[in-house]
Amino acid sequence: MGCRPDEQTECLEPPGSTPYTIDIPPFFPPMDIPPDNPMTVEGVELGRLLFWEKGLSSDSSISCGSCHLPAFGFSDPNPVSSGVDGALGTRNAMALVNMGWAQHFFWDGRAATLEEQILDPIPHPDEMNLPWSDAVARLMADPEYTGRFKSAFGEEGVTAEKVTKAIAQFLRTMISADSKFDRWRRGESPLTDLEFQGYEIFNREGGDPEIVTGGQFGGDCFHCHGEAGLQFSDYLFHNNGLDATFAADPGLAGITGQPLDSGRFRTPTLRNVALSPPYMHDGRFQTLEDVLDHYNSGGQPSSTIDPFMKYSSGGLMLQPQQKEALIAFLHTLTDTAFANNPAFADPH
16 A cells, blocks of 8 residues: 655655555545555554553553453543543543544544644643653654664654554554454345444434425434445534533634534544444443434534534434334344454464
8 A cells, every 4th residue: 555646755765775565446536645644563563562551651650551442442531531640631631543544633623634634642731741852752762663663763762753653554554354344245145134224214314204304214423424435434524412501622623713614523434333432522322322323313403513414403303123223223233243353463
C-alpha cells in the first residue's frame, strides 16, 4: 500500500526499513497514507510497543491500550475514561477500528489527522499526564527503544513527532473486515431472516408513509452510519437529540466557537458496536436497546438538532420486533477475529 497521491511530496520509506503492505479488504476504499509517514514493518512494530507502553504515563501505570481494550473492541467499558491518579475525563473513549479511513478525530473533531490525535493523550492532565519532553527523555534512556527508532526512521533520535508517527502506523494496521456482515457481503455466509430484516430496516427511511412524506417504516440509520466504504460512519458531526441545552458539553462548538455547532459530535463507527458499550460521547447508554429507545423516542428537540433527526416529535415508532431485528443486524458487525488478533495485543 503506497502513500496518497501528492505531486509536491515524494513518498519514500526510511533507509534500511522494510515497506509494510496493507491489504485492502474487499469493498473498502483505498487508504490514504500520509506522504511523510509511509508504512514500514519497523514502524508498525515500534508503534505497537509504544501503544502499550505504560512508561508514557507519568506514574507508569497506564498506556494508550488501557483505555482501548481489545475485549471491548479497543474501547473503554467505562462511561468516561480515567487517567493517572484516578483523574476522570469527560468523554467515553472511542473504539479504535479502521482508523486509516477515519476523519475528524475525537468526538469534537479537534484533531485533523491520526498523527495529530495521538499528540494529545500523553501530556493531557486527565489522561497520561506526562509532558512530551519527559516522555522523549524516558524513551531516549532505553537502548532498545533508541535502536528501534533508528530502524523505523533511518536516523538517530526520538521525538514526539516520531512517537506519533509510529503509533499511527500501528493503528492503521488495525483493520476490522471479517464480521458476519463482511462474510455475507463477500458471499461466504448468509444472514438469518431476522438479521436481514434488520439490515433492511437499517437502510430504510423512518416514519409511517401515511403520516410522513417518504416514510418507509425504517430505522433511518443509514444517513449517518451508511455502509458506503463499509465504514458505517460518515465521520461528520451531528446533533442526534441527546440534550436540549449544551452547557455540559458543547461538542464541536467548543472547537469552532460557532453556536450552530452546539451539541454536534462526530459519528462513531458501528463496527464492533456490540463489543463497545457504553454509548454516546458521555457513555450515557449502557445497551444497544437503550440506544434504539433513544432514537425511537425522537430525542430532545433543540435549535441545532440534525435534519436527519426528523422524528423528534413522535419518534420512529419502531415496534418491538423491528428493534429486535435491528439489534440482530448490529451484532453481525462484530468481528471477533479483530478483537482477538494477537498482532494487536500487548507485546510487553
